[in-house]
Amino acid sequence: xxxIFLGLAICLGLACTEAKQNKxxxxxxxxxxxxxxxxxKLNDTLNKVKENVANSIPKVKIEIEKTIPISxxxxxxxxxKQGKATLTKSDDGWFIIKGEQENDNNEYLKINGKIKRxxxxxxxxxxxxxxxxxxxxxxVPCEKxxxxxxxxxxxxSYYRLQNMENCAGGRLLDYVDLYNLDQVL
Numbered sequence: 001x002x003x004i005f006l007g008l009a010i011c012l013g014l015a016c017t018e019a020k021q022n023k024x025x026x027x028x029x030x031x032x033x034x035x036x037x038x039x040x041k042l043n044d045t046l047n048k049v050k051e052n053v054a055n056s057i058p059k060v061k062i063e064i065e066k067t068i069p070i071s072x073x074x075x076x077x078x079x080x081k082q083g084k085a086t087l088t089k090s091d092d093g094w095f096i097i098k099g100e101q102e103n104d105n106n107e108y109l110k111i112n113g114k115i116k117r118x119x120x121x122x123x124x125x126x127x128x129x130x131x132x133x134x135x136x137x138x139x140v141p142c143e144k145x146x147x148x149x150x151x152x153x154x155x156x157s158y159y160r161l162q163n164m165e166n167c168a169g170g171r172l173l174d175y176v177d178l179y180n181l182d183q184v185l
Contacts, residue, residue, distance in 0.1 A: 097114060
């Protein structure tokens, strides 16, 4: 009888242990599911916050801006003073150029447009170049619009406008030069 009672006690003990074990495993599963669910919600929330922060940061356009010397020989020979042009890099690979040179007689060179390197010795320009020297072109400014070419020849360190003829025509030439472009373009 003792053997039967002992056997029954062991069976009940094992059954209780197995029931407790199942209960513990169920509790762990529920806790794990709950933790996974909470972690997934937290991850979703963090991703939304990250997207909101990324979308709220303004897009900043970084501009590269350089100043280069420019000259028109009629003014430079007289004053030995070069003008200045500002180059600003644009998104399309061109540089916006705007500058001028002026002397005490209100004679000037003005350039406004965009430039781009064509090859090692050539720069393409699109825009306007205006030169004004009182003794040239009947005292009227000479304006050149559209596509132009600046080229570097020989040992020169500058690029010269290839459309040199002044609006007066004949043998009157305007030497419009851009310096230090190899350091920028």
